[in-house]
Amino acid sequence: MEQAHGDAADLPPVDTSAAAIPAADGAAGVVSPDGPPIPGRRPEERPPFPPVPEVPSAAPVPTVPVGPPVSLPPGAPAAGLAALRRRYARGELDEADVAPDPLTQFAAWLDDALAGEVPEPNAMVLATATPDGVPSARTVLLKGLDERGFVFYTNYESAKAADLGANPRAALVFPWHAMERQVRVTGTAERVSREESAAYFASRPRDSRLGAWASPQSQVVADRAALDRAYAEVEARWGEDEEIPLPDFWGGYRVRPETVEFWQGRHGRLHDRIGYRREGEGWVLERLAP
Ligand SMILES: Cc1cc2nc3c(=O)[nH]c(=O)nc-3n(C[C@H](O)[C@H](O)[C@H](O)COP(=O)(O)O)c2cc1C
Ligand SMILES: Cc1ncc(COP(=O)(O)O)c(C=O)c1O
Structure with a gap:
């Protein structure tokens, strides 16, 4: 089956050192303070973008009547859920041992996660909400970290x-x-500069850059074949060695933290929770009950 990002064998090895996560805009970064300068072109110098391929949307879905209540077969995996638990005993977190600011503390824990056995250590769940409070959450990848x-x-x-x-x-x-x-982090998201997005986009594997062009993300599409056709169309548009431009509709967000909480599992569910809350120019540090 075709993978979105190509076969692992085709890709260069992933650099999982914390320094691989670039600091943006040449700003002093907690994780990589010496990131390369971002090449930028003024918008008026950019060639116009070709149109995005049309991915046909699905035909209207007929309403399906709600059926009888679902009953899972006896012995289904769900049967054992109530007894499924782990005892946490791998570490402790003490106020005396944490950094005075949460981004430095986060960088230290990220280093531990990168060095340890955490799969996809830069995967994070992003929660957003509509203005009237309808929430949604999904996984995205952390691709930059600095004091901002x-x-x-x-x-x-x-x-x-x-x-x-x-x-x-x-x-x-x-x-x-x-x-x-x-x-856990709460804060406010704002778009990163176009230069920062362009530099990151250019660093992605070719198939991921093409995938960004081909996918009208979050829209309902007719079927898998419609996506594959859109991908083939954009693939034919740029030669192997040709630069694939940053789509106008693609780029980064930076979440500026207002609160950051570090949680370490402990026995008896009496976990350690150290919270940072932004106050003026500084941070207030608090222990939270588990
Ligand atoms: C491990 C993992 C990493 C992902 N990383 C990203 C990402 O960095 N950016 C992104 O747009 N979607 C990413 N996705 C897909 C999103 O979870 C989600 O399906 C997509 O962004 C559409 O979300 P939305 O319709 O709520 O906007 C990732 C999914 C997984 C499972
Ligand atoms: C839709 C989508 N966009 C972007 C990304 C980030 O990937 P990359 O590491 O290629 O930038 C992912 C990762 O899974 C993704 O699924």
Whole structure:
């Protein structure tokens, strides 16, 4: 089956050192303070973008009547859920041991996650909400970290972007279960500069850049074949060695933290929770009950 990002064998090895996450705009970064300068072109110098291929949307779906209540077969995996639990005992978190600011503390825990056994350590759950409070959450990848906040990239016409356009407040969760750790962030999301997005887009594998062009993210599409046709269309548009431009509808967001909480699992569910709350120019540190 074709993978969205090509076969693993085709891709260069992933650099999982914390320094691989670039600091943006040449700003002093907590994780990578010496990131390369971002090449930029003024918007008026850019060639016009070709139109995005039409991905046919699905025919209207007929309403399906609600059926009888679902009954799971006896012995289904769900039967054992109530007894499923782990005892957390891998570490402790003490006020005396944490950094005075949460981004430095986060960088230290990210280093641990990168060095340890956490799969996809830069995967984070992003929660957004409509202005009237309808929430949604999905996983995105952390692609930049500096003293300003947490950067991810996405489609600016997606559902999450619609939420953030109307209500920039967002929350992040890093679920580092293998380390019995969790980090929670709340804050405000804003778009990163076009130069920053262009530099990141150019660093992505070719198939991911083409995928961004081919996918009208969050829209209902007719079927898989419609997506594959859209991909083939954009693939034919640019030669192997030709630069694929940053789509107007794609780029990054930076979540500027207002609160950050570090959670370390402990015995008896009496976990350690250390919270940072922004106050003026500084941070207030508090222990929270588990
Ligand atoms: C591990 C993982 C990483 C993902 N990373 C991203 C990402 O960095 N950017 C993105 O737009 N979608 C990413 N996705 C897909 C999103 O979870 C989601 O399906 C998509 O962004 C559409 O969300 P929306 O319709 O709420 O906007 C990722 C999914 C997974 C499971
Ligand atoms: C739709 C989408 N966009 C962007 C990304 C981020 O991927 P990349 O590491 O190629 O930038 C992902 C990762 O899964 C994704 O699914």
